[in-house]
Amino acid sequence: MKKAPVIMWFRRDLRLSDNRALTAAIATGRPVIALYVLDDVSPGAHAMGGAQRWWLEGSIRALATDLRRFNIELILRKGRADHVLGSLIEETGAHTVFHSRDYAPWARTLESKVSQIAEKFEAGCRWFTGQLLFNPNEIKTAMGQPYKVYTPFSRSCFASPTPPAPLHNPSQIQPFSQLIASDELDSWKLRPECPDWAGGLETTWQPGEAMARNKLDIFLSQRLEAYAHARDYPGIVGTSQLSPHLHFGEISPAQCWHAVRHATENQSNGDLAADKFLMELLWREFCAHLLHHWPDLPNNPFKPAFNNFPWRENPQAFERWCQGRTGYPIVDAGMRELWHTGWMHNRVRMIAASFLVKDLLIDWRKGAAWFQDTLVDADLASNVAGWQWVAGCGADAAPFFRIFNPQLQGEKFDPEGTYVRHWVPELANLPNTLIHRPWAAPVDTLRSAKIILGETYPLPLVDHQSARRRALDALKATREPQ
DNA sequence: TTTTGAGTTGTTCGA
């Protein structure tokens, strides 16, 4: 008698290497059915934005190709994941569902539904870790509480047992012989058509496990050494650019962790270079743990005092921010990079976010929603925790008086104007001394640079100095007892 | 329980 198959339910772990769920599924010695479910129906699942759908398409295509080498067809189904899994178990008589745990609140709800439905059909359900380095229920303070401050959190992680070493690629996977119906990937229409805004994404990124590994190797050999310093300059490629690959699980954080450690173990200053990068991985971790313990993080301020903050409605200003037409070159460069490539340099994310929240006093949730829709790496946890941090209402938030000055930040982190010239070409002819403050350029300079302020490039949407005072007043009022 | 030290990413002001 034939053995009943098991289902490997791929989610945000679109890789074959270091995939504990997959490895365990294979280890059962049973035929493996590989499944991906496009779930736009489960509450909260609609959070996947347009840019991510574009990425998902490439990532699924790559995974399907990789699986085909094992004679495995990736089954594609659309609908509520628990329903889809229920019917697939029924169709195939599957024995167990294997999957990696996703810590987003809606995903956890879905996981328990899947587990219930599997039970109904007398199948098991087993989940594995892999999306995170540490178990959120194990990184706790001495009092047994989750951390609310990053630095002690990171110390605790470094003091914890090292994340398990990554698993290798499977050597073989036993296919399931029965034919199973699958959607055509094209029918999901994950890529934009009219209008097709994804041209910039196409030329910037290549989704898939192989490319993720490639990115990591390039980072280790070419950029890790200078990372601590170079990561702050948007005009040079100093970061790993692994975020979207990590988000979709094309590479695991444990693979990054161990690869970085391994690459630096024989270098004199290795630990320094490595730790800086590991700290960034731990920021991702910190945000995920926060969301795990505070599922309401996407909706409401972490600090309740901000519940009554007087956010302003200003659709015109918001639109200009989205379009990269605020009149502050570094902000506009960032917003245009985002729109074109689905990604924005970390430093510029802070500057652009600070501008929306502090200079325009627009609700951080509006900014977070825009990022969620346009970033290829949009991660619910990192996104909302980051926005709350900038807004001052989050965990371990910046002091309220810390308001980024877009001109100074530009001059400090883009001193040659490389970044601004690339993304805001209409300012390209301004000298370095004026590129971050075109409004202060003399008439002659503007004329010879072919700039007409208010026409070819906007005047500043707000005056930063007065906007700063306005924000300080609003923040001060929030802090005072009602 | 109380106390103490510390807290990703900054800006402005005045000497």
Place this chain on the structure above:
DNA sequence: GTCGAACAACTCAAA
């Protein structure tokens, strides 16, 4: 132009 101090008080984490 450069430098250090002030910004304001609070919460967190650990001793």
